[in-house]
Amino acid sequence: MSSLGVSPDPRSGDVPPDRRIPSGVDRVITGLSCWWVAAPLLFLTPVIARAMGFPEVREEFGRIFGLAALGSAVVAPAVGFVVALIGRRRRARRRFAIMGAVSSVPVLFFWVFGVLLAECPDGYHC
Numbered sequence: 001m002s003s004l005g006v007s008p009d010p011r012s013g014d015v016p017p018d019r020r021i022p023s024g025v026d027r028v029i030t031g032l033s034c035w036w037v038a039a040p041l042l043f044l045t046p047v048i049a050r051a052m053g054f055p056e057v058r059e060e061f062g063r064i065f066g067l068a069a070l071g072s073a074v075v076a077p078a079v080g081f082v083v084a085l086i087g088r089r090r091r092a093r094r095r096f097a098i099m100g101a102v103s104s105v106p107v108l109f110f111w112v113f114g115v116l117l118a119e120c121p122d123g124y125h126c
Contacts, residue, residue: 023087025083025084025086025087025089026087026089028080028083029080029083029084029087029089029092032076032077032079032080032083032096033076033080033095033099035072035076036072036073036076036077036080036099036103038072039069039072039073039076039103040069042065042068042069042072043065043066043069045057045065046058046061046062046065046066070107070110073103073106073107074103074107076099077096077097077099077100077103078096078100080092080095080096080099081093081096081097081100084096
């Protein structure tokens with residue numbers, strides 16, 4: 001029995017057609033999107049901690065935070081694209097493809113200038 005001001009039970013068939021109930025796939029897509037958005041914050045955490053007067057955080061954990069940010073920037077779009085592909089979510093696939101393209105710019109920048117074009121110490125041949 002429904003009364004005025006009471007919304008219908010989402011499990012029943014009385015859900016209005018304009019209201020979509022999120023599924024598990026939609027929740028995973030949202031979680032992976034939020035994880036990707038948090039990657040720059042992970043990357044900047046040691047710098048923020050040093051500015052706040054905690055230089056030991058950057059010295060001890062800076063590399064760990066950098067690797068976590070790199071992993072978030074690479075893994076979240078890849079896994080999200082696969083989940084959206086399996087769940088048949090076209091808009092989410094497009095979003096994760098764009099996220100992957102955006103993530104590839106700094107990753108390629110660090111790879112090219114940090115690994116491939118790194119200066120060699122004197123006496124060593126790269």
